[in-house]
Amino acid sequence: xxxxxxxxVLLVIPTLVGAAALVFLLMRLIPGDVCVIRLGSSGxxxxxxxxxxxxxxxxxxxxxxxxxxxFMWGIxxxxxxxxxxxxxxxxxxxxxxxxxxxxxxxxxxxxxxxxAIPLGTLSALRQNSWLDLFVRVFAxxxxxxxxFWLGIISLLIVLxxxxxxLGSPWMPPIDYVPFWEDPIRNLSMVxxxxxxxxxxxxxxxxxxxxxxxxxxMREDYIRTARAKGLIHKLxxxxxxxxxxxxxxxxxxxxxxxxxxxxxxxxxxxxxLNGVGRLFVQAVQNQDYTLTQALVMMTVVVxxxxxxxxxxxxxxxDPRIRYS
Amino acid sequence: xxxxxxxxxxxxxxxxxxxxxxxxxxxxxxxxxxTYMIPADGGPSLDGHRxxxxxxxxxxxxxxxxxxxxxxxxxxxxxxxxxxxxxxxPKPSDDGLTWTFxxxxxxxxxxxxxxxxxxxxxxxxxxxxxxxxxxSARYANFKMVESVAAPDDETVVFxxxxxxxxxxxALADPYAYIYSKKRLExxxxxxxxxxLGSGPFKLEAFTIGQSVKGVRNPDYYHAxxxxxxxxxxxxxxxxxxxxxxxxxxxxxxxxxSMPPAAVDQLTKELGxxxxxxxxxxxxxxxxxxxxxxxxxxxxxxxKALFLAIDQWKGAQALSKIAIVRTVGSVVxxxxxxxxxxxxxxxxIGLWPDIDKSRAEARRLLKEAGQENxxxxxxxxxxxxxxxxxxxxxxxxxxxxxxxxxQKVLPTGPWLDAMRSGNFTVAxxxxxxNIVNPxxxxxxxxxxDVEQENFGGFLDPxxxxxxxxxxxxxDVAKARVLMRQFEKRVNDExxxxxxxxxxxxxxxxxxxxxxKISPSHYLNQDLANIWLDK
Numbered sequence: 001x002x003x004x005x006x007x008x009v010l011l012v013i014p015t016l017v018g019a020a021a022l023v024f025l026l027m028r029l030i031p032g033d034v035c036v037i038r039l040g041s042s043g044x045x046x047x048x049x050x051x052x053x054x055x056x057x058x059x060x061x062x063x064x065x066x067x068x069x070x071f072m073w074g075i076x077x078x079x080x081x082x083x084x085x086x087x088x089x090x091x092x093x094x095x096x097x098x099x100x101x102x103x104x105x106x107x108x109x110x111x112x113x114x115x116a117i118p119l120g121t122l123s124a125l126r127q128n129s130w131l132d133l134f135v136r137v138f139a140x141x142x143x144x145x146x147x148f149w150l151g152i153i154s155l156l157i158v159l160x161x162x163x164x165x166l167g168s169p170w171m172p173p174i175d176y177v178p179f180w181e182d183p184i185r186n187l188s189m190v191x192x193x194x195x196x197x198x199x200x201x202x203x204x205x206x207x208x209x210x211x212x213x214x215x216x217m218r219e220d221y222i223r224t225a226r227a228k229g230l231i232h233k234l235x236x237x238x239x240x241x242x243x244x245x246x247x248x249x250x251x252x253x254x255x256x257x258x259x260x261x262x263x264x265x266x267x268x269x270x271x272l273n274g275v276g277r278l279f280v281q282a283v284q285n286q287d288y289t290l291t292q293a294l295v296m297m298t299v300v301v302x303x304x305x306x307x308x309x310x311x312x313x314x315x316x317d318p319r320i321r322y323s
Numbered sequence: 324x325x326x327x328x329x330x331x332x333x334x335x336x337x338x339x340x341x342x343x344x345x346x347x348x349x350x351x352x353x354x355x356x357x358t359y360m361i362p363a364d365g366g367p368s369l370d371g372h373r374x375x376x377x378x379x380x381x382x383x384x385x386x387x388x389x390x391x392x393x394x395x396x397x398x399x400x401x402x403x404x405x406x407x408x409x410x411x412x413p414k415p416s417d418d419g420l421t422w423t424f425x426x427x428x429x430x431x432x433x434x435x436x437x438x439x440x441x442x443x444x445x446x447x448x449x450x451x452x453x454x455x456x457x458x459s460a461r462y463a464n465f466k467m468v469e470s471v472a473a474p475d476d477e478t479v480v481f482x483x484x485x486x487x488x489x490x491x492x493a494l495a496d497p498y499a500y501i502y503s504k505k506r507l508e509x510x511x512x513x514x515x516x517x518x519l520g521s522g523p524f525k526l527e528a529f530t531i532g533q534s535v536k537g538v539r540n541p542d543y544y545h546a547x548x549x550x551x552x553x554x555x556x557x558x559x560x561x562x563x564x565x566x567x568x569x570x571x572x573x574x575x576x577x578x579x580s581m582p583p584a585a586v587d588q589l590t591k592e593l594g595x596x597x598x599x600x601x602x603x604x605x606x607x608x609x610x611x612x613x614x615x616x617x618x619x620x621x622x623x624x625x626k627a628l629f630l631a632i633d634q635w636k637g638a639q640a641l642s643k644i645a646i647v648r649t650v651g652s653v654v655x656x657x658x659x660x661x662x663x664x665x666x667x668x669x670x671i672g673l674w675p676d677i678d679k680s681r682a683e684a685r686r687l688l689k690e691a692g693q694e695n696x697x698x699x700x701x702x703x704x705x706x707x708x709x710x711x712x713x714x715x716x717x718x719x720x721x722x723x724x725x726x727x728x729q730k731v732l733p734t735g736p737w738l739d740a741m742r743s744g745n746f747t748v749a750x751x752x753x754x755x756n757i758v759n760p761x762x763x764x765x766x767x768x769x770x771d772v773e774q775e776n777f778g779g780f781l782d783p784x785x786x787x788x789x790x791x792x793x794x795x796x797d798v799a800k801a802r803v804l805m806r807q808f809e810k811r812v813n814d815e816x817x818x819x820x821x822x823x824x825x826x827x828x829x830x831x832x833x834x835x836x837x838k839i840s841p842s843h844y845l846n847q848d849l850a851n852i853w854l855d856k
C-alpha cells in the first residue's frame with residue numbers, strides 16, 4: 001500500500017514540470033503584457049518610457065530562459081513570487097480567496113452527495129417507477145441548466161419574493177465574512193451559490209449512481225447473495241452500493257477539484273471573491289506570475305484529488321489493495 | 324484669491340450639460356457608514372502615483388490628502404480648483420515660473436506623525452521625477468516642472484521650465500497623494516502595499532480583492548468633515564450584482580457610471596428612493612486610421628471614413644442604450660477651450676448636413692479608387708460603449724458603401740495590436756481625469772512626439788501649433804490656437820473623436836453631499852458625503 005502511495009506521489013513531479021512549462025510558454029504567446037494593460041487600459045495618455053520602466057521593475061526585460069529558470073527555481077522553493085498586477089505576494093493573493101472557494105466547493109459537494117447518492121440509488125432500485133422518472137427529469141434538468149443562469153434566476157427570485165412578501169427586496173450579502181466571524185451572515189451569502197452549483201453537481205452524480213447501481217444489481221454476486229438468503233438492505237448497503245461507488249467517487253473527486261478554481265461565473269454572479277474570479281482576472285491582466293501559480297495550484301488540487309480517489313478505490317475494492 | 328486667479332487664467336466656465344441635479348441646501352447629518360461598490364476586480368497596487376485605474380482611486384482616495392484639487396462643492400466646473408493641504412492659492416512669481424505653496428500646520432498622518440512641506444515635496448518629486456526602478460504613471464504630464472523643493476516645513480516651491488495653462492490642472496491630479504517622506508526614504512515601494520495618508524478616513528481593514536473599510540479621521544483638518552463614521556467599499560465587477568445590490572440596499576451606489584438600461588431599471592423599481600446624478604464625461608472613443616497602411620495613407624479615404632458618420636443624430640440615439648451622449652472634438656465640451664457648436668459644425672466629420680457629408684465621402688472614395696473599400700475595425704471586447712459604438716460606426720460606413728467588419732480583442736491583445744501597428748482602423752479610448760485641455764490634446768500629437776499615438780502619422784504643422792499653445796497663458800489666444808489645432812487634426816483626418824461618454828450615477832436618495840464631476844476620478848475622498856437616514 002505504501003509503495004502504491006509513493007508511486008502515485010512520484011508521478012506528480014513530471015506532471016507538475018510539464019504543466020509549469022506549458023503555462024509559462026502559453027502565457028507569453030498572448031499578445032500584450034501586464035505593463036501595457038496597467039498603463040493603457042484606462043484610456044489615458046502614458047509615456048512608453050513608463051512601460052520600459054515597468055518591464056524593468058517586473059524583470060520582464062530579462063531573457064525568457066532566465067525568467068523560466070527563475071520560475072522553476074521558485075517552484076522548487078515554494079516561492080511563487082509577487083503578483084505583477086498587485087505587487088503582493090502570489091501566496092497572499094491566493095490565500096485571500098481560497099477559503100471562499102473551498103467553502104463553496106465543500107458545501108456544494110456535501111449538498112450534491114447528500115441528494116445524489118440516495119436518490120440515484122432509489123431510482124435504480126425502482127427502475128421505471130414514478131420516482132425513477134422524477135429523478136431522471138430532475139437530473140437531466142440539472143445537467144441542462146447552466147449554473148450561472150440558475151444563479152442569476154435564483155437571485156432574482158429571492159429579490160422579487162422578498163420584495164413581495166416583506167415589502168423590500170433582500171439579497172445575500174456581497175462581501176464575504178468567514179464562518180467563524182459571523183456564521184449567519186456567512187451562510188446567508190453562500191447558501192444560494194452552494195445550491196446553484198450543488199444542483200448541477202448532484203444531477204451528474206445522480207445519473208452516475210443510478211447507472212452503476214443498475215449495472216451492479218445485475219451482477220452474479222448480487223444474485224448469489226440473494227440466493228444465500230441475505231436480507232435486501234444488507235445486499236444493497238454492503239455489496240451493491242459499495243461496488244457501485246467506484247465511478248461515483250471518481251466523479252466526485254474530479255468535480256470537487258474543478259470547483260476549487262472553476263467557479264468563474266458563479267463567483268461573479270454572487271460577487272464571491274474566490275479563486276475562479278482571480279484566475280480570470282490574472283489571465284485578463286496578463287499577470288504571468290499569478291496565472292502560473294494558479295495553474296500550478298489547480299494541477300496540485302487535481303493530482304491530490306485523484307490520489308485521494310485512488311486511495312478510496314483501494315478501500316472500496318479490496319482487489320485493488322491486494323494487487 | 325483663488326477665484327480671481329482662475330478667472331484670470333481661464334475665465335469662468337461651467338460644463339455644458341454637466342450640471343448635476345440641484346441638491347437642496349440641507350444641514351449635513353453626522354454618522355453612519357456608507358457602503359458603495361467599485362466596479363472592478365480589486366485593483367493593482369495601492370500606490371496612486373503608480374496606477375491609472377479608478378479601481379485604485381475609488382478604494383484609496385478617502386485615505387489621502389492632495390495639494391490642490393477640484394472644488395468638491397463645485398466639481399462640475401472644469402476650472403474651479405481649491406486648496407487641500409495648501410493654505411491659499413499662490414500668485415506665481417518669477418514671471419510665472421515659480422509657484423510657492425504654503426502648507427497647513429497641524430496636519431497629521433494617520434499614524435500620528437506630523438505632515439509637513441517636506442512630505443509634500445517628497446511625494447511630488449516621486450511623481451515628477453521618479454528615481455530609477457520606481458514607476459510614475461503620469462510623470463509625462465509634468466514636463467513643465469523643473470524642480471520641487473521644500474525650503475522649510477511650511478513651504479513648497481515648484482519651479483517651472485516654462486509658463487503654461489496646463490500646470491495648475493495637472494497639479495490637481497487626484498492620484499497625487501501626499502505620502503510620508505520618512506516611509507518613502509525607507510522604501511520607495513512601501514505605498515504599493517500599504518495605506519498611510521492624512522485624508523478624511525483612516526484605514527480600518529483591507530481585504531484583498533473584496534473590500535476596503537475606512538473609519539472617520541478625528542484629526543482631519545477640514546473643519547467638521549468628514550460627516551460619515553466610516554465607509555465600506557466593495558469590489559463588484561459584475562453589473563447585475565451592482566444593480567441588484569442597490570435595489571436591495573446592500574450598497575448605496577457605485578461612483579463610476581451605469582448604462583441607461585440599468586439606470587431606468589433602478590429608477591422604475593425604486594422611485595423616489597433613488598436619485599440620479601448626470602454629467603458629460605471627460606472620456607470618449609477615438610477612431611484611429613493607421614496612416615502607415617494602405618489605403619489609409621490617403622487623406623481622402625480617411626476623410627471619407629469620418630464624413631460618413633452622423634454623430635449629431637447618432638449620439639442622441641446611442642444615448643438611449645449606451646454611456647455616450649455629447650458630440651465634441653479634441654477638447655472636453657465643458658472646457659473654456661472647447662469648440663462651440665458652430666465651430667464644431669465646421670469640422671470634417673461633424674457637418675450638420677449628413678447628406679452633403681456622405682455625398683462628399685462617396686466622391687472622395689471614388690476619386691481615391693476605393694469605392695468598394697473593405698477592412699477590419701479593431702475594437703475592444705468591452706460592451707459599454709466600445710462594442711455598441713463600433714457596431715453603429717460599421718452601419719454608418721455601410722451607407723457610403725464601405726464594408727467593414729469588427730475584430731474584437733481582449734484589452735491586452737487590443738492594446739498590443741495598436742502599439743505594434745497591426746491594424747487598419749482602431750476604435751480606442753481617450754479618458755482623462757482632471758480636465759486639462761492643453762495636456763489632454765497631447766495625445767493627438769504625431770508619434771514622433773507622442774509615441775503612444777497609434778495613428779502612425781507625422782505632422783510638423785500640428786506640432787508647431789501645439790508648441791505655440793503649450794506656453795500660451797492668455798486664454799483667448801490659447802483658444803484660437805486650439806481651434807487651429809483641432810482643425811488641423813480633422814482636416815488631415817488623423818483621428819476622430821466619436822461622441823463623449825456620459826456619466827449617470829444612480830444612488831440611494833439618502834446619500835447626500837456628493838456632487839458629480841466630469842470624471843469618475845474626481846471628488847472621491849468622501850469627506851463631504853453624509854447620510855440622510
